[in-house]
Amino acid sequence: MAAAGPLRGVRVLDFGWAWAGPLGCTLLAFLGAEVIKIEGQRRPDYSRRMSMTTGQTFDNLDQSTVFNDMNLNKQSLAVDLSDPKGVAMVKRLVGLSDVVMGNMRPGVMDKLGLRYEDLRRLKPDIIMCWSSAAGSTGPYRGHVGYAPTFALLGGISHLTRYPDSPPTLLSGSIDAASGTTFALAALLALNHRLRTGRGQLVDVSSTEAIAVFSGHAILEYALNNRVQGPLGNEDEAMAPHNVYPCQDDDTWITIAVATDQEWRALVAALGDPAWAQDPRFAAGPGRWQHRQELDRHLEAWTRQHTDYEAMALLQAAGVAAVPSFNNRELYEDPHTQARGVFTKLRHPAIGERIVMRPPWLLSDTPAAITAPAPLLGQHTAHILRDLLGLTEPAISELKAEGVVYEATLP
Amino acid sequence: MADALAREAAALEGIKVLELGSLVAAPYCAKLLADMGAEVVKVEPPGGDQARARGPFFKDLPDPETSALYLYLNTNKRGITLNLEMASGRALLLELLAQVDVFIEDTPPGRLEEWGLPLADLRQLYPGLIVTSITPFGRTGPYRRYRAYDINLFHGGGQGFMVRNDALGKRPPLTGGGYLAEFDGGLSAAVATLGALYHQGLTGLGQHLDCSVQEAVMALERATLTRYPNELAGSATTPLSAGSRGGRSGMSGTQRCKDGWVTIAALEEHQWQGLMRLIGAPAGSLRPTPELDELLRAWLAEHTMDEVYHGAEALSVPAGRLQTSRDLLESAQLQAREFFQSIDHPRTGALPYPTAGYRMSATPWRARRPAPLLGQHNTEVYCGWLQRSQTELARLAQAGAI
Numbered sequence: 001m002a003a004a005g006p007l008r009g010v011r012v013l014d015f016g017w018a019w020a021g022p023l024g025c026t027l028l029a030f031l032g033a034e035v036i037k038i039e040g041q042r043r044p045d046y047s048r049r050m051s052m053t054t055g056q057t058f059d060n061l062d063q064s065t066v067f068n069d070m071n072l073n074k075q076s077l078a079v080d081l082s083d084p085k086g087v088a089m090v091k092r093l094v095g096l097s098d099v100v101m102g103n104m105r106p107g108v109m110d111k112l113g114l115r116y117e118d119l120r121r122l123k124p125d126i127i128m129c130w131s132s133a134a135g136s137t138g139p140y141r142g143h144v145g146y147a148p149t150f151a152l153l154g155g156i157s158h159l160t161r162y163p164d165s166p167p168t169l170l171s172g173s174i175d176a177a178s179g180t181t182f183a184l185a186a187l188l189a190l191n192h193r194l195r196t197g198r199g200q201l202v203d204v205s206s207t208e209a210i211a212v213f214s215g216h217a218i219l220e221y222a223l224n225n226r227v228q229g230p231l232g233n234e235d236e237a238m239a240p241h242n243v244y245p246c247q248d249d250d251t252w253i254t255i256a257v258a259t260d261q262e263w264r265a266l267v268a269a270l271g272d273p274a275w276a277q278d279p280r281f282a283a284g285p286g287r288w289q290h291r292q293e294l295d296r297h298l299e300a301w302t303r304q305h306t307d308y309e310a311m312a313l314l315q316a317a318g319v320a321a322v323p324s325f326n327n328r329e330l331y332e333d334p335h336t337q338a339r340g341v342f343t344k345l346r347h348p349a350i351g352e353r354i355v356m357r358p359p360w361l362l363s364d365t366p367a368a369i370t371a372p373a374p375l376l377g378q379h380t381a382h383i384l385r386d387l388l389g390l391t392e393p394a395i396s397e398l399k400a401e402g403v404v405y406e407a408t409l410p
Numbered sequence: 411m412a413d414a415l416a417r418e419a420a421a422l423e424g425i426k427v428l429e430l431g432s433l434v435a436a437p438y439c440a441k442l443l444a445d446m447g448a449e450v451v452k453v454e455p456p457g458g459d460q461a462r463a464r465g466p467f468f469k470d471l472p473d474p475e476t477s478a479l480y481l482y483l484n485t486n487k488r489g490i491t492l493n494l495e496m497a498s499g500r501a502l503l504l505e506l507l508a509q510v511d512v513f514i515e516d517t518p519p520g521r522l523e524e525w526g527l528p529l530a531d532l533r534q535l536y537p538g539l540i541v542t543s544i545t546p547f548g549r550t551g552p553y554r555r556y557r558a559y560d561i562n563l564f565h566g567g568g569q570g571f572m573v574r575n576d577a578l579g580k581r582p583p584l585t586g587g588g589y590l591a592e593f594d595g596g597l598s599a600a601v602a603t604l605g606a607l608y609h610q611g612l613t614g615l616g617q618h619l620d621c622s623v624q625e626a627v628m629a630l631e632r633a634t635l636t637r638y639p640n641e642l643a644g645s646a647t648t649p650l651s652a653g654s655r656g657g658r659s660g661m662s663g664t665q666r667c668k669d670g671w672v673t674i675a676a677l678e679e680h681q682w683q684g685l686m687r688l689i690g691a692p693a694g695s696l697r698p699t700p701e702l703d704e705l706l707r708a709w710l711a712e713h714t715m716d717e718v719y720h721g722a723e724a725l726s727v728p729a730g731r732l733q734t735s736r737d738l739l740e741s742a743q744l745q746a747r748e749f750f751q752s753i754d755h756p757r758t759g760a761l762p763y764p765t766a767g768y769r770m771s772a773t774p775w776r777a778r779r780p781a782p783l784l785g786q787h788n789t790e791v792y793c794g795w796l797q798r799s800q801t802e803l804a805r806l807a808q809a810g811a812i
């Protein structure tokens with residue numbers, strides 16, 4: 001058994017839904033926190049049924065591969081929150097927890113009597129960290145959204161397009177970036193509580209979590225009264241700076257040159273072609289001014305190479321060149337293989353799956369995948385018995401009444 | 411209440427951080443800590459962080475003190491200069507490291523060793539120190555010394571593949587706007603750093619964190635990139651464009667409306683029914699059909715972005731409208747939430763800076779200081795933290811060490 005993660009001993013109640021909320025809690029679970037996912041049997045996490053990003057639907061609530069990827073390392077308590085007994089159970093759990101997290105529309109917890117003020121009475125130093133589309137204050141506080149709406153509303157879509165193409169919605173990565181911000185916010189509060197003993201309420205806005213990525217563009221408007229327009233793959237100063245086609249169909253390599261030294265390295269790697277001796281290309285401003293011509297020359301070269309050949313040749317010379325990797329390349333890539341980015345995991349209902357390990361390597365308290373995502377209600381009995389001290393007959397009665405649900409392992 | 415807030419410490423009060431970073435990823439990681447009250451000292455080479463050379467600049471005049479990119483990423487930090495090519499500079503770095511809880515650095519793997527500062531030695535010297543290394547591809551593996559800028563990492567992390575779609579035709583896959591991959595790399599590294607900081611607070615023990623920007627970008631697609639080995643292996647790669655444009659066909663993706671672009675993501679049944687009501691579709695329209703697509707297109711053509719957005723949200727239908735930097739600054743929602751805070755800077759004057767994606771009730775985001783001028787805090791840090799006299803400082807400057 002490897003050493004535990006840095007958040008060992010921290011208990012999180014996860015009321016997350018879809019991507020941003022659950023992923024934020026999973027990041028804490030990767031770091032060693034004990035995360036208990038609270039789900040209603042009648043209204044389980046949306047990702048158990050379908051995924052907007054992958055376009056998949058799942059017939060069986062325990063067979064969602066997307067749910068598995070977004071909820072690794074967690075326990076599941078399935079409880080009916082429309083029953084006062086269910087809410088009472090959750091309140092007892094709050095008293096035993098450090099952080100309560102979720103991303104349902106603001107107001108959902110109020111109706112259950114689980115506002116921050118309520119939680120604080122149950123556990124004075126509790127941290128409540130809640131995420132929503134636009135935040136819990138302001139005129140748009142009740143708004144609902146998903147990754148594509150955050151991408152447009154947060155300003156990143158405007159910057160991700162060719163000047164003459166529709167704005168790009170990017171992908172589920174926008175939700176995941178919001179979920180990463182969610183985890184960051186909870187960790188800030190945990191560090192504060194560690195040093196002061198005080199909890200607090202944290203209000204995360206997915207739209208704002210994306211808007212911070214345009215900080216320089218926002219400042220540019222404030223500085224120069226100019227809206228930064230979409231640049232496609234160009235840069236405001238670097239040239240070459242683009243995505244170039246390679247030999248095989250739909251394969252591409254990115255090349256970016258910032259300095260004269262890198263330019264000379266590129267020219268040498270290309271074999272000192274005559275066109276590159278053109279004095280217009282000798283310095284940065286000239287290269288930028290004539291970037292389209294430069295791109296045509298480079299493209300003629302990249303088309304003669306595979307993306308991997310081009311990367312090896314250019315990187316050997318010290319030029320920043322990396323393919324636009326597709327999913328197959330990333331999985332089979334010698335670098336991701338050497339770093340063990342993909343790893344195997346057995347899920348009781350799905351079987352063996354390839355999953356991605358946490359994105360950081362911690363030397364002394366490793367972040368790790370310790371368990372697959374839970375079946376709905378997989379840990380119900382364990383939580384009621386070992387955390388809340390309920391007897392077996394009491395648990396059986398709650399199950400019979402439909403207040404809680406326990407999964408049967410296949 | 412306001413008085414109570416003012417008395418409350420910042421979330422990371424008392425935490426000291428040394429940043430040796432340039433451009434976006436490492437400086438953003440350190441900024442996230444500085445914004446919450448950590449005392450961050452940024453170490454720059456005598457020529458300055460590369461971000462100082464990148465625009466956009468105030469009035470478009472290149473000036474290392476007015477780069478919007480630099481100003482944004484380095485608010486709330488102090489700044490010093492230090493020449494690590496010189497042995498005397500490296501000795502000062504070691505002294506500075508003795509003072510801090512966290513060292514955030516983005517040197518290429520091997521550089522610290524060349525400087526005679528291997529990580530193993532740093533850890534032995536300072537057992538409580540957290541070292542967060544942020545590099546394009548991590549500190550191990552065949553690409554560890556490969557060079558990469560933001561465009562290389564966005565595509566190298568698989569995002570370019572994820573956003574390929576039919577609308578682009580044969581054009582090259584697009585890159586995320588601004589410095590998206592580097593921002594994601596810095597954000598991810600900050601999460602790990604705060605985890606390690608929590609452990610250090612409990613045990614006093616530091617550790618080393620190997621953070622790869624490529625992996626941070628890939629991690630955002632943990633549910634999509636793994637579909638290749640699990641479901642698609644052996645077959646041709648399948649760009650997930652249908653998925654990335656979302657949900658029910660024809661009713662998502664970016665759609666043109668009367669005055670711009672919107673998206674509608676009616677995933678759940680009640681949202682779908684809301685959308686049908688909004689566009690006046692026949693009651694009981696259960697599934698997307700070419701006729702409904704046409705009805706939606708026609709409806710959108712007659713409605714503005716604001717009408718679509720507010721009309722949809724009033725019916726609990728998730729919707730978005732295109733927002734530019736100016737729209738963000740003028741957004742009623744962001745203004746009501748005080749998302750922008752004014753920070754005065756000696757060269758540009760006061761500007762509205764974006765704060766953070768979170769509001770913390772007890773430890774609010776605070777502007778403490780603008781981004782540092784190059785070497786602005788040399789005296790404060792070398793004479794204060796390291797107890798050097800003014801004479802010694804002048805000697806170090808003359809020798810080119812700072």
